[in-house]
Amino acid sequence: MRRYVIKRLLSLVGTLLGVSVLIFLMVHLIPGDPATQILGQFATPEAISQMRAKLGLDQPLWQQYLRFVGNLFAGDLGTSLFTGEKVWDQIMNRFPITMQLAILSVIIAAIFGILLGTIAAVKQNTIIDRLVVLASLLGISAPGFWIALFLIWIFAYKLALFPISGYEGIHSLLLPAITLGLAEAGMIARMTRSSMLEVIRQDYMRTAEAKGAALFRVILSHGLPNAIIPVVTMLGLQFGALMAGAVVVETVFSLQGIGSLAIEAISKRDMPTIQGMVFFMALIFALTNLIVDLIYSRIDPRIHFD
Amino acid sequence: MKIHKWKQGAMSVFVATALIAGCSSQPTNQTGNDTAAKGNTLVIASLTDPDSLDMHKTSWLSMENSLIYEPLLTRDATGKLHPGLAEKYEISQDGKVWTFILRKDVRYHSGDPMTAASVKDSFDRLLAISPVKGLAGPIEKVEATDEHTLKVHFSQPFAPFVNVIVGGLVSPLDAKKAKELGDGFADNPSATGPIIFDKRERGASLTYKKNPDYNWGPEYAANKGPLQFDSMMFRFMKDDDTRLMEFKKGTVHVLYDAPPNSVAELETLPGVKIEKVMDIGNKYIALNNKHPLFSDVRLRKAVALSVDRDPLVQVALNGFGKPVYGPLAPTIYGYSEAIESKAKQLYTRDLGKARQLLAEAGWTDSNGDGIVDKDGKPLSVEMLVSQEPAFQRAVQILQSQLKEAGIDMKISVQEMTTIKERISKKSYDMALMYYGWFDADILYLIFEKSNSTSRTHYNNPELDVLLNKGRLEMNEQSRLKIYEEAQEILVNDLPWVPLWVSETVIATRGVKGFTVNPYTQGITLHDVTLEK
Secondary structure, three states: HHHHHHHHHHHHHHHHHHHHHHHHHHHHHHHOHHHHHHOOOOOHHHHHHHHHHOOOOOOHHHHHHHHHHHHOOOOOEEOOOOOOOOHHHHHHHHHHHHHHHHHHHHHHHHHHHHHHHHHHHHHHOOHHHHHHHHHHHHHHHHHHEEEEEHHHHHHHHHOOOOOOOHHHHHHHHHHHHHHHHHHHHHHHHHHHHHHHHHHHHHHHHHHHHOOOOHHHHHHHHHHHHHHOOOOHHHHHHHHHHOOOOOOOHHOOOOOHHHHHOOOOOOHHHHHHHHHHHHHHHHHHHHHHHHHHHHHHHHHOOOOOOO | OOOHHHHHHHHHHHHHHHHHHHHHHOOEEEEEEEEHHHHOEEEEEEEEOOOOOOOOOOOOHHHHHHOOOOOOEEEOOOOOOOEEEEEEEOOOOOOOOEEEEEOOOOOOOOEEOOOOOOOOHHHHHHHHHOOOHHHOOOOOEEEEEEEEEEEEEEEOOOOOHHHHHHHHOOOOOOOHHHHHHHHHHHHHOOOOOOOOEEEEEEEEEEEEEEEEOOOOOOOOOOOOOOOOOOOEEEEEEOOHHHHHHHHHHHOOOOOOEEEEEHHHHHHHOOOOOEEEOOOOOOOOOOOOOOOOOOOHHHHHHHHHHHHHHHHHHHHHHHOEEEEOOOOOOOOEEOOOOHHHHHHHHHHHHOHHHHHHHHHHOOOOOOOOOOEEEEEOOEEEEEEEEEEOOHHHHHHHHHHHEEEEEOOEEEEEEHHHHHHHHHHHOOOEEEEEEEOOOOOOOHHHHHHHOOOOOOOOOOOHHHHHHHHHHHHEEEHHHHHHHHHHHHHHHHHHHHOEEEEEEEEEEEEEEEOOOOEEEOOOOOOOOOOOOEEE
């Protein structure tokens, strides 16, 4: 297990190196001079050339890249061109909200998705099953901003149970988390349902039932653990994506997470922040995947890592 | 016992959430709507968080980051010049030395008195670090001749300086504090304004509290003393629907940049007032005058004559704007009604005349497809436009209007940075652009040959002479006359096609006396009161 983790961590470094090349090229291939963009159209030519020197834009591309990677692996993501703050500090200031939001949404998605999916599978081809399938389809296909505005309208504006926007503590995150969680719950429900349907037909399920165990117990102790593996993969992937920033939802709810930070950075062409964010997101994604893989072995002892 | 492990997993996620929630760096009640609307706090919903509160480092002074700074001279809502931090000013015979007599009762937020020496230090800092110091003109040196007398020496006369002052670029900041704090000044700025920086949640909110010692309000304000509310907060919200709901719920007093299509609904709400403030600049079609097509003045004019500005304003802007035909918006110093009406007469839509000009240039519709052609090639041009919604709507109207004149216009949506880059490389036909400035000197910044900000690559020595003269002429009447001549050239030769001047729409509720000055583009806070 330990060897496996080390191996995975090493390959992570390789992945991050690849990502660093992509990020670097991405930012440098976008047209437009960042120095002019930062200083505005009325900046003096000397101020612009000073800024170009400060950004290292006057050096050959390969030198710029080496410096960029060197800093990256030394843990220095650079300094924001607009705010003058360290990119790492900016991300860390914003990350707690996104992290809370991601955890809450995944919990909501997991609870509703697994519950509904299991019920639908057990009650296959009944009206309950069809309702669940329909509801999950709605959850998947309704646009996030629409759900968000609908929830704000009902629960924040009409009923005044929550703030409309902004962050005042964890209860401010409930509506955005539901917004994100609903769409994912739909996907989780469908996946749980089909996975569970396969498991239900297995011999060991029939055996357990034949031995007189209650249906509830059979599903819970024999069915679910076997059906849940693809669901965990899905949850893990979604969690990674959520941590990397729920851009739309953070914008609608005016939440200061890393999704909104990314949007701000891109609109202002704040190169170091964009680069740092993408790098950070890649790291989060890779780590989440690793954790998901490790969770497998705990759920299903047949999966070994050597 | 696999289930137990799963439960454990779920538990640890809960614990993690609780932990993160506990140690989150986000203070509660920062953006709290309850605290905000009930207390004696003026709450303004605003679109963008400024980059820096240090006015010498910001890329643009906006209401969010300029309110703590006060200009030496100011204008009232009718455009009339008034004393600000300077009681009076005087310009030497040769126009090179500006002398300011400063008020004696002004203190910075740090408690230090504002003296000529401190204002000099502020100027020196600006000249040392501001990327836009060029806008302040050819300043040679600044000296404090006594405790309250400041002299600004120019290497040559610079007439636009008065409007540079009004615009706030050279407003004094607390240079001693700036020196002490270095980069940290942006997080703890100090100046002379009626509000004092309080706290900032990047991207979420910006809070100021009132300056209790303030007693030097401008002449045109009824209240010269401290503000009549305790604090003010900008809340940054990007999503239009969210901003609207916050305003309707009553959690913000002022909805800045109200979405134009929501104004009709807002007007029906009890207590809501809608104010419109005209921009200090135009939106225009930048034509590439170096392009083989638009180096021909007949084609430039044909484009102008194909455009009907009224539907642009009515449809693309929901009526919140004014058509303009001449070079300067009415709120810019140097605007001339005579020029505007002449331009209007010349370029009000006339498809017959447009087609005639095209025909004179050799472009006629020989194959009957509705598009004029020459040597078998149709007249097809590309319009660069940014993603801004109003621009997007406008450019589609323009497309159909130009088509009626026989010009095939293709729309190319690009990022503004890309557009600017292509313009500077001269690889474009036309682009939908904008400008904004406090003085007719903007024409120098756009058109004079030494400027890199040209959007049209138009070169006219006669115009250059006038635009340079306009900077040097200290006599106001003569100066305005020079700009009339310069504008006349621009109207006759038409290197660009001015389209409209936008209006910012502001909805307010629960607040009295909230006004925005169109000439300085600043909020006047002095007479603002909150309704309880």
